[in-house]
Amino acid sequence: MTEFELIARYFSRPCLDDAVLLAGGDDCAALRVPPGEVLLVSTDVLVSDRHFPAATAPFDIGYKALAVNLSDLAAMGGKPLGVTLGLALPAIQPEWLHEFARGFYTLAAEHKLCLVGGDTVKSPVLSLSVTVLGSAPPNHMLKRSGAKVGDLIAVTGTVGDAGFGLRAVLSPKTMPAALAQHEIKYLHDRLNRPTPRVAEGQKLAPFAHAALDVSDGLLQDLTHILTASGVGADISLNDVPLSPAAQTWIAAEPACALLPWSAGDDYELLFTVKAEDWSRVDFQATVIGRISAEPGLRVRDAHGHIVPMPAQGFDHFAAQVHKR
Ligand SMILES: [Mg+2]
Structure with a gap:
């Protein structure tokens, strides 16, 4: 299967989002940012056996890769516009790709989100990169720096x-x-x-x-x-x-x-x-x-006494699967 066949078979679904002017078929996707809003961009790279156990079901890998990325957009108060996907695969396994795409598109559909671009390469280690694009009014962006005394x-x-x-x-x-x-x-x-x-x-x-x-x-x-x-x-x-x-x-x-x-x-x-x-x-x-x-x-605690917390917190198998 060539790269083009792979994309055509697993990652070409019609896009019904008005924000997307062009997706696929050209050298770039084209998205409309609503007037007066700014573009929000966030990328996550996930590597097999580092960010998820290699035995994770491909449906769940596809679902979670998008979920963690959309979560960053949610944290900013943004509205999703589109998403891109980079896939590095050790081999083309049709059943794996089918399930991965099904997981990815299941969550994408819930948010009316279109896959507007991406790339696939052969690689010794399974890894994927998801970039979500979104928008928000510049005065309504949630940042980490705005907490006030008494909040x-x-x-x-x-x-x-x-x-x-x-x-x-x-x-x-x-x-x-x-x-x-x-x-x-x-x-x-x-x-x-x-x-x-x-x-x-x-x-x-x-x-x-x-x-x-x-x-x-x-x-x-x-x-x-x-x-x-x-x-x-x-x-x-x-x-x-x-x-x-x-x-x-x-x-x-x-x-x-x-x-x-x-x-x-x-x-x-x-x-x-x-x-x-x-x-x-x-x-x-x-x-x-x-x-x-x-x-x-x-x-x-309930009596107002300070509870000492372990510096590294509870070590939940950090050696096997690292925190992001
Ligand atoms: Mg975050």
Whole structure:
């Protein structure tokens, strides 16, 4: 199969997005940026056995490669315009490509997102590069640097699920017996098919002060906001939002209680808002703390005592599959 045949067979689907003037067939794609808005661009490179276990289902690789990239756009409050895909493949395996494309296009369709370009090459290691293009009004972009003293700190959805999911995949024998089958499936899905919070990001853009997506771990990502904004924070240990599956796991293995603070890969939005604006948040999100003038990050228990956090957080098999 030639490169052209490969693209024609797996990656040529009609594009119904008005933002896309040209996609495929010419030397460049052409996209319309809405008047008065700026172009947002984000690229992720994912390498097999470094960013995902090599045995990951190709559907999930395709889905997640797009999800993590869309999540960066969501974190800026952007609206997707198009996406490009670079694929480096050790071999052309039709079944693998079919499933990969199905995963990629499943999420793309949910966001009415068109694949507007890309490239394929032969390579000894499977790797892929996704670049999402989006737009936002320049005064409604969510940045990391806007957190203000007194802001509430909140996170969408639940955290820790992907970390538990990774452990379930890499070391299934260590899973607590108390986990139900549907909870195990839930954790796998949260690891392999994260939900980019695109709609939530756009809703937050007009009033949130700072935001990013949780890829490295809640505490580490919050530190990025604090550093960029020149502020500190007080966080409540017990307020971290946990799914029923994560709660089951921690109840059975209390030593894992800190994993949700450090595991990452959840792609939830971590954001800060003025307390008066909290009522404008009309989707699932949980307040976990407050921005303070005192530099540094303090995690407190229910009695207000500072809880020492491990410097590197919980090591969730970082040696096998590195954090992004
Ligand atoms: Mg990010």
